Amino acid sequence: MQCKECRQLLSQFLDGQLDSQRQKKMQEHLTGCPDCSSALASITEMVNVMHSMQEAEPPADFLQKVNARIDSVPWWHDVLERLVGLWPQRLPMQAAAVLATLVLAVYISNQLKPAIPLRTEKNVSGQMRTAETSCPCAISQKAEMTAPTLKNELQVKEAVDELRSEYKFTGKDADYYHGGDFEKARPDKGARLRDNKEKRQLMLSGEVKSDGAVSKMPAPQQQQIPLEDTLKNKAASADVPVTPLSKAVVVELKEGNFIAANRQQKWTVSSAVRKVTEQEMLSVLKEMHVSGIEQEKISAAEGSGTLFRFTIALRQVSILLSRLEKMGEVTLVTPLPVVRPEAYTSARGGINPKVLEQLIPVELTLEKSR
Amino acid sequence: MGNDAIREKEVLQGAEEEDSLILLCRDGDREAFNSLMLKYHRRVFNTALRMLGDYSQADEAAQDVFVRAYRGIQGFRQQSSFLTWLYAITVNIVRNKMKQNCRISRLNVSLDAAVDNGESSLRQEVPDRQSAAPDKALLNKEKQILIYKAIRSLDADFRVVVVLRDMQMLSYEEIAQVLAVNIGTVKSRLFRARQMLQESLKDVI
Numbered sequence: 351m352q353c354k355e356c357r358q359l360l361s362q363f364l365d366g367q368l369d370s371q372r373q374k375k376m377q378e379h380l381t382g383c384p385d386c387s388s389a390l391a392s393i394t395e396m397v398n399v400m401h402s403m404q405e406a407e408p409p410a411d412f413l414q415k416v417n418a419r420i421d422s423v424p425w426w427h428d429v430l431e432r433l434v435g436l437w438p439q440r441l442p443m444q445a446a447a448v449l450a451t452l453v454l455a456v457y458i459s460n461q462l463k464p465a466i467p468l469r470t471e472k473n474v475s476g477q478m479r480t481a482e483t484s485c486p487c488a489i490s491q492k493a494e495m496t497a498p499t500l501k502n503e504l505q506v507k508e509a510v511d512e513l514r515s516e517y518k519f520t521g522k523d524a525d526y527y528h529g530g531d532f533e534k535a536r537p538d539k540g541a542r543l544r545d546n547k548e549k550r551q552l553m554l555s556g557e558v559k560s561d562g563a564v565s566k567m568p569a570p571q572q573q574q575i576p577l578e579d580t581l582k583n584k585a586a587s588a589d590v591p592v593t594p595l596s597k598a599v600v601v602e603l604k605e606g607n608f609i610a611a612n613r614q615q616k617w618t619v620s621s622a623v624r625k626v627t628e629q630e631m632l633s634v635l636k637e638m639h640v641s642g643i644e645q646e647k648i649s650a651a652e653g654s655g656t657l658f659r660f661t662i663a664l665r666q667v668s669i670l671l672s673r674l675e676k677m678g679e680v681t682l683v684t685p686l687p688v689v690r691p692e693a694y695t696s697a698r699g700g701i702n703p704k705v706l707e708q709l710i711p712v713e714l715t716l717e718k719s720r
Numbered sequence: 721m722g723n724d725a726i727r728e729k730e731v732l733q734g735a736e737e738e739d740s741l742i743l744l745c746r747d748g749d750r751e752a753f754n755s756l757m758l759k760y761h762r763r764v765f766n767t768a769l770r771m772l773g774d775y776s777q778a779d780e781a782a783q784d785v786f787v788r789a790y791r792g793i794q795g796f797r798q799q800s801s802f803l804t805w806l807y808a809i810t811v812n813i814v815r816n817k818m819k820q821n822c823r824i825s826r827l828n829v830s831l832d833a834a835v836d837n838g839e840s841s842l843r844q845e846v847p848d849r850q851s852a853a854p855d856k857a858l859l860n861k862e863k864q865i866l867i868y869k870a871i872r873s874l875d876a877d878f879r880v881v882v883v884l885r886d887m888q889m890l891s892y893e894e895i896a897q898v899l900a901v902n903i904g905t906v907k908s909r910l911f912r913a914r915q916m917l918q919e920s921l922k923d924v925i
Contacts, residue, residue: 396914401889
């Protein structure tokens with residue numbers, strides 16, 4: 351392996367994204383190349399510093415502000431914000447309001463029109479073809495008649511028109527498209543369809559469903575009582591069965607340490623500092639290409655839970671801790687070493703990759719959630 | 721119930737709990753939505769903060785995320801995890817704000833300044849977890865500030881992959897879902913972003 355290739359793969363090597371063959375070639379190259387080793391040390395340290403950055407606390411009244419906005423902001427304001435967001439400059443709110451009114455007027459008038467008749471298109475040879483679908487109209491008829499989704503509908507229409515003109519959907523293809531199965535409609539263009547960022551972003555954002563329908567906006571809610579007061583009322587109400595800890599739940603909520611989940615009128619308490627689950631632990635270890643994992647159930651007498659034993663490379667320690675920290679809590683049975691540059695940097699300034707690849711035994715437990 | 725069944729039940733409990741909350745949200749249960757918000761609002765807020773570099777803008781953006789999530793919960797098809805969906809909304813909203821602003825927020829952080837109810841973007845009083853001595857903690861904090869500024873100098877496409885990978889600890893697959901790109905694109909952008917950061921920080925790291 352040459353240095354150029356090694357440098358291009360350093361990022362993936364650090365994240366454990368290389369297959370075993372390239373991983374081995376990288377390690378062999380790093381052993382004999384002080385320059386590349388130094389580059390690895392540099393990127394490792396930079397990533398470690400980023401991993402160690404503490405998260406900032408959101409404002410204490412964040413939830414209240416969101417709830418107040420949901421309750422007080424009229425449904426058309428959301429549309430307005432999204433429309434204004436399309437342009438690079440801020441519009442004065444008055445101008446934006448006038449524009450929103452115009453857009454709404456156009457939208458409402460369109461809804462009153464009859465369905466658009468079937469369109470015809472010319473193919474390359476000039477012969478007339480009939481598109482066996484009234485796609486844009488069908489989608490708009492399917493869509494929920496709420497203005498906050500207006501922007502979505504415009505985007506859907508644009509996406510539909512683009513697909514129709516480019517791929518000349520027949521009736522069969524249109525069915526696939528209406529089902530949102532773009533790849534089945536045109537498998538030869540599958541990659542292109544998959545990479546259509548706009549449509550996929552719409553899908554991911556939940557603004558457009560896979561069948562082309564647009565999300566229905568929930569009706570505006572009544573003024574929301576703060577969560578703490580709601581819980582107090584619930585605790586005081588004889589109609590709702592509450593656990594003996596309900597009063598403690600209310601108190602702890604003020605400290606922000608607990609959340610209360612309402613499942614079918616039964617109040618439960620769970621800690622905001624959640625325990626990492628077994629599935630999450632296995633998922634993290636799999637992503638880090640950790641093998642030889644041993645699992646052992648801990649008996650009830652010892653506190654109950656699952657004990658994990660495995661070995662990881664020294665360079666993976668900070669990555670593992672950072673990932674687990676973001677997910678929740680684990681209990682370290684064996685303290686993990688702190689990874690410092692001095693540990694893997696020689697006096698000459700080079701790096702000994704063997705040190706970074708040194709295997710560290712790890713023992714930790716996932717305790718059952720209380 | 722055998723041990724394996726108990727274990728399987730526990731593993732599924734977390735996912736089931738969230739699914740239940742989402743179902744309740746779709747029925748308009750505001751408390752269920754508050755539970756989800758409480759679970760994820762720190763992550764959404766910090767993603768926005770690290771992208772925008774301004775506390776109040778991040779606060780506003782994070783609020784936008786959850787307002788939009790609440791309004792769009794009916795359309796959430798659970799083709800991805802709820803958190804991945806939130807991240808996708810966050811990235812969209814933050815990108816729009818960055819385009820609207822067309823300016824670089826200045827990150828004014830004084831190493832001697834006390835935390836002011838969380839108004840400063842970096843909490844001065846919280847030591848990094850690897851520090852063993854005050855001088856080393858200070859050095860690490862200085863590095864963090866410099867890295868933070870270097871990240872803010874990246875274009876949006878590169879900034880977002882660094883924030884999602886190296887700060888929010890998303891996997892490559894999750895980042896690809898959030899950004900609606902393929903994994904190869906994530907790999908190349910992350911490589912390029914880290915390369916640019918290294919170039920900016922070559923004299924200090």
